[in-house]
Structures are given as structure tokens and as C-alpha cells.
Amino acid sequence: MSLIPKLLLIDDNEEILISLKSYLSKRNFDVISASNGLDALKLLEVATHDFDLVITDLVMPNISGVAVTSIIKKQNPDMPVIAITGYGEEPEALAREANADVVMEKPFKLDELENNIKKLLLK
Amino acid sequence: MSRPIIGVSENIVKIHEVIDHIADTGLNTVICGESGVGKEVVAQTLYQKSSRNGKPFIKVNCAALPDGLLESELFGYEKGAFTGADRKTRGKFELANKGVLMLDEIGDMSLPLQAKLLHVLQGGAFAPLGSEKEFKTDTWVIAATNHELEKDIAEGKFREDLYYRLNIIRIFIQPLRERPEDIPHLIDYYLKEYSLLFNSDNIIQPSDSVIDELTKYPWPGNVRELQNILKRMLVLGDAEKILDEMHRRTGSTSASSDGSTSDTSATGYNGILDFYGKDSPDEPSFSLKTIRKTALDRVEKEVISHVLGKTGWNRSKATKILKISYKTLLYKISDLGIVPPNKTD
Numbered sequence: 001m002s003l004i005p006k007l008l009l010i011d012d013n014e015e016i017l018i019s020l021k022s023y024l025s026k027r028n029f030d031v032i033s034a035s036n037g038l039d040a041l042k043l044l045e046v047a048t049h050d051f052d053l054v055i056t057d058l059v060m061p062n063i064s065g066v067a068v069t070s071i072i073k074k075q076n077p078d079m080p081v082i083a084i085t086g087y088g089e090e091p092e093a094l095a096r097e098a099n100a101d102v103v104m105e106k107p108f109k110l111d112e113l114e115n116n117i118k119k120l121l122l123k
Numbered sequence: 124m125s126r127p128i129i130g131v132s133e134n135i136v137k138i139h140e141v142i143d144h145i146a147d148t149g150l151n152t153v154i155c156g157e158s159g160v161g162k163e164v165v166a167q168t169l170y171q172k173s174s175r176n177g178k179p180f181i182k183v184n185c186a187a188l189p190d191g192l193l194e195s196e197l198f199g200y201e202k203g204a205f206t207g208a209d210r211k212t213r214g215k216f217e218l219a220n221k222g223v224l225m226l227d228e229i230g231d232m233s234l235p236l237q238a239k240l241l242h243v244l245q246g247g248a249f250a251p252l253g254s255e256k257e258f259k260t261d262t263w264v265i266a267a268t269n270h271e272l273e274k275d276i277a278e279g280k281f282r283e284d285l286y287y288r289l290n291i292i293r294i295f296i297q298p299l300r301e302r303p304e305d306i307p308h309l310i311d312y313y314l315k316e317y318s319l320l321f322n323s324d325n326i327i328q329p330s331d332s333v334i335d336e337l338t339k340y341p342w343p344g345n346v347r348e349l350q351n352i353l354k355r356m357l358v359l360g361d362a363e364k365i366l367d368e369m370h371r372r373t374g375s376t377s378a379s380s381d382g383s384t385s386d387t388s389a390t391g392y393n394g395i396l397d398f399y400g401k402d403s404p405d406e407p408s409f410s411l412k413t414i415r416k417t418a419l420d421r422v423e424k425e426v427i428s429h430v431l432g433k434t435g436w437n438r439s440k441a442t443k444i445l446k447i448s449y450k451t452l453l454y455k456i457s458d459l460g461i462v463p464p465n466k467t468d
Contacts (some may be wrong), residue, residue: 038137041144059287062141067150067291074148090287 005121006030006050010040010068011057011084020055023110029117037063041071048076053120055113058085058095066091070098080120084108125167129312130305134297138165145292146172151244153229153289154267156296159347162267163225165294170223175263178222181215186228194236195252198243204253216249219262229289230270230281241285264289299342299349306338309346313353321357329353333362340369359429424459427452436463 007029011017014035021031032051034040037060044051054072058065069081083095086106095103102116128135128142145152146169154162163182170180183196195204199214215224226232232240243249244264248257266289275281299306314328329337333356342348352369356362402409402417427445434440442452455461 038141038144059290061293061295062137063145064291064293067145067148070150070291071145071148087287088283090284094287094291 004028004030005052005117006032007117008040008043008051008054009033010035010037010055010060010065012036012060013057016057020110020113024114024117027114036060037065037068040068044072044075048079051079053080053082053117055082055084055117058083058091059087066094066098069095069100073099080123082113082116082120084113125171126164126312126316128161128164128168129309130302131308132297132302132305134295134302135305138294138296141292141294142169142172145169147174148292149173149175149261149263150291151263151289152265152292152294153272154265154294154296155272156269157298157345158269159345160296160298161346162296163227165296166223166225166265166267169265170263173223173263175222179219180223180225181219182225182227183215184227186231190233190236193232194239197236198239198249199251201251201253204251208253211251214249214251216243216260216262217251217258220260221262223263223265226264226266228268229266230268230272230275234280234282237282237285241282241288244285244288299345303338306342306349307334309349310334310337310353313350314357317354317357329356329362333366336366336370359425360432420459423455424461427455427459428461431456431461431463 007024009017009020009024009031010033011020012035017033017035021033024031032043034043037056040054040056041063044054054068056065056068065083065085069083072079072081077099081100082102082104083092083098083100084104084106085091085095092103092105101120104113104116128138130136142165152169154165156162166182167180170176183193185193188196191205195208195212195214197214197216199212199217200208202208202211226240239249243260247261248259250257270281272281272286272290276283276286299309310329318328337349337352344351352365355365359365402414427441430441430444431438434444438449438452442449445452447455
């Protein structure tokens with residue numbers, strides 16, 4: 001892991017993407033963002049090993065966060081993935097089946113997200 | 124090999140990218156779009172680009188079968204499971220094992236059957252009707268629909284949990300009117316395909332101005348309608364007349380309050396009657412009897428003209444193809460006002 005952990009943050013909601021990126025950047029994380037699953041997979045394709053952790057929204061058009069998680073975990077089982085959702089039980093169950101390390105339900109406290117990131121990076 | 128996904132629009136380019144990234148994942152997929160946009164072509168492309176290519180690809184139309192029959196089609200049944208079940212029959216889920224099961228018109232599936240489908244998708248296991256034993260299946264489910272499933276959920280017609288279970292990948296194909304830049308490419312592809320299919324030297328290719336007109340047309344029936352129009356143009360060779368019919372209909376549909384067009388209006392584009400002109404119910408001469416005669420005359424005129432054109436106006440050959448007497452043919456030519464091409468104005 002690099003000195004400043006590099007995170008890939010995926011969410012199709014621009015406001016959430018900006019606010020999470022702003023918060024995590026201030027907490028000394030290097031955050032690269034993608035506004036959809038396809039762009040995220042493209043980023044991972046060229047630089048999978050550059051990232052230390054992935055945070056993904058679950059319900060997104062085209063390639064959902066469940067799909068992104070499933071694809072990441074098949075290609076790189078050690079990559080920690082935090083899945084976030086505000087759509088209830090079924091997306092959460094799907095994220096767990098896709099082997100997401102942590103599933104967080106919106107709304108959540110930002111320091112809770114930070115703690116989960118730190119815990120997973122220490123593993 | 125099925126047809127390729129044709130187009131250069133942003134929508135089509137993105138669909139290609141999504142397919143390239145997920146075709147080998149076997150993740151549940153929903154393909155959405157209006158009737159005729161090419162949902163099955165996308166499903167076939169996903170299958171062909173996956174490692175399941177060569178394994179079964181089975182398509183079931185969920186709207187075409189009554190509920191009980193659809194259930195037995197999907198899951199199979201044991202001998203004696205119901206009246207008439209005289210032998211054990213394997214269901215499509217079992218037949219599509221290791222391959223793809225395309226559930227077309229998924230939005231039309233009943234709620235009880237949606238619950239059974241959800242159970243299979245959650246655990247990958249199902250029991251045929253009349254059997255207590257569950258079978259595991261490794262089937263890639265690709266669903267397709269022209270419904271807005273989100274609206275169906277709000278109206279209680281579609282299960283939300285099944286929606287999320289299927290929507291791991293969602294591919295939306297835009298209607299053709301929203302991606303006109305694809306139309307010349309589609310025309311080019313299908314003209315080549317149909318020219319080979321009809322295998323005739325007499326095929327008249329549409330002119331540049333006709334292609335330009337086709338590009339501007341809104342295509343309420345999407346690619347399927349475009350295919351039908353191109354076939355008609357190639358076979359009948361009367362592109363201008365076909366365009367006239369199409370534009371007459373466009374004028375009538377564009378007057379709708381919300382500016383939308385529907386599949387039912389699409390059927391009118393190939394119609395033989397002009398309900399907004401001389402065949403209008405507002406005309407004093409309008410009656411079912413006169414309309415029937417008008418329609419019949421037009422169909423007969425079109426068919427006889429086509430056959431005479433194909434035989435180079437050899438009437439003896441034409442009578443054999445049409446299976447009518449020589450005398451009847453001469454009467455029809457005169458009565459319907461059919462004239463050889465070099466005698467037209």
C-alpha cells in the first residue's frame with residue numbers, strides 16, 4: 001500500500017460523489033472518482049494495482065455497483081470493497097453475495113465510513 | 124452468427140463497451156427499449172461474446188403463454204403433475220443450463236411467477252412441477268422488456284426485489300428517432316443483406332434523396348419497421364410511393380398531444396387505406412362495403428403489377444403465377460387501370 005492510500009469512489013449521484021471525495025481527501029486519502037460502473041471498470045482495467053480500496057454505490061444505470069463488486073472480486077479477491085446503498089434489503093443482499101467486504105446503508109456518518117476504510121486497509 | 128449491433132451513436136457505442144466488459148461475467152441482465160429496437164440482437168451478442176457461446180441459447184416469450192403453461196415451460200414437470208402430463212418434460216431453465224435463458228417481455232410475467240423466478244435467481248435452484256426435488260442450475264438469465272419496470276413497481280405490477288436481482292446489468296437501447304445518425308448505417312447493412320437474400324439483378328437501390336428522407340423519418344416501429352420498409356422498397360421498387368405513405372402517416376401521428384408515437388400507429392405506415400384522405404370515415408361514400416372493395420382493388424393492383432413487372436409483362440407467365448385465367452387477367456388489367464411502366468406519365 002502506498003503512503004497515501006488511493007481510493008476509487010463510484011457513485012452516479014454527483015452531489016454525493018463531490019461531498020464524499022471532499023471529505024475523504026481532507027482525511028488524507030487520494031480519491032479518484034467515477035460517475036458510473038463502466039468508467040470505474042475502465043479505470044480498474046488500466047490501473048487495478050494502483051488502487052488500495054473501492055467504494056461503490058450499488059444502484060446505478062448500466063453496470064451496477066453489484067456488478068462492479070462482483071467483477072473486482074473475481075479478478076482481484078484481495079481488493080477491499082465498501083458498498084453503499086439507500087435502496088433497502090435486496091441490493092444489500094446482492095452486495096454481500098458479490099463478496100463486498102462492508103455494506104453501508106445510506107444515510108451513514110462520514111466518520112463511520114472513514115473507520116471502515118481504515119479497518120479494511122489494515123487487514 | 125446473428126446480426127451485429129449496428130450504429131455509431133453514443134448509445135450504441137456505450138452498449139458495445141458495456142458488452143465488452145460484462146459478457147463473460149454471467150451476471151443477470153435486463154435489456155430495455157421500445158418494440159423493434161433490437162433487444163434480441165443485443166442478447167445474442169452478449170451470448171456470443173461470452174464463454175457460454177456454443178452452449179444453449181433459449182428464448183422464452185413471457186407474454187405469449189398463459190401463466191400455468193409458462194411455469195411448466197420454464198421449470199418442466201413430472202409425469203402426472205397435472206392432467207395431460209403424460210411424460211416427464213424438462214423445462215427451459217434445465218435445458219439452458221451452462222448457457223443463456225432469454226426471458227423476453229419479462230414485464231408481462233405474473234406476480235406469482237415473478238416470485239418463483241426470484242427464488243431461482245436467489246439460489247440457482249428450482250423444482251419441476253410435481254417434483255419435490257430441487258435442481259441446481261447455472262443459467263445466465265438475460266431479460267428483455269419494453270415496459271418501464273420502475274413504473275410497473277410503483278403500480279404494484281412488478282416485484283421490486285426481482286427488479287434489483289435482474290438489474291445487475293441494465294442495457295437501454297434508445298429508440299431509432301433519438302439516434303438518427305445510426306439510420307444510414309442500418310440502411311446500408313440491410314440493403315446489402317436483402318440484396319443477397321432476394322438474389323436478383325433487378326433490385327433498385329434507393330437513391331441518396333430517398334436515404335435522406337428515411338433518415339429524417341421518426342420510425343415509431345424502430346429497426347423492425349425500417350427492415351420492413353427496405354424490403355418493400357427493394358421488392359416493389361416504388362420508393363417514392365412508399366415514402367409518400369410514410370409521410371402521410373407521420374403528419375397524422377405528429378399531431379398527437381404529447382408528440383409521441385406508438386406501436387399501434389406503426390402498423391398504419393404500411394396500410395393500404397388513407398383514413399386521413401379519400402378513405403376517411405367522414406367521406407359521404409364511406410361504408411365497410413366500399414372500403415372492402417377499395418382495399419381489395421388496391422391489393423390486387425399491387426400484386427398483379429408486381430407479378431407483371433417480374434415477368435416483363437408476359438401475361439401467360441403471370442396467369443400461371445397468379446393462378447387465374449388469361450381472360451380474368453386481361454379484365455383485371457383493364458378494370459384496375461394497370462399500365463406497363465413505359466406507358467405511365
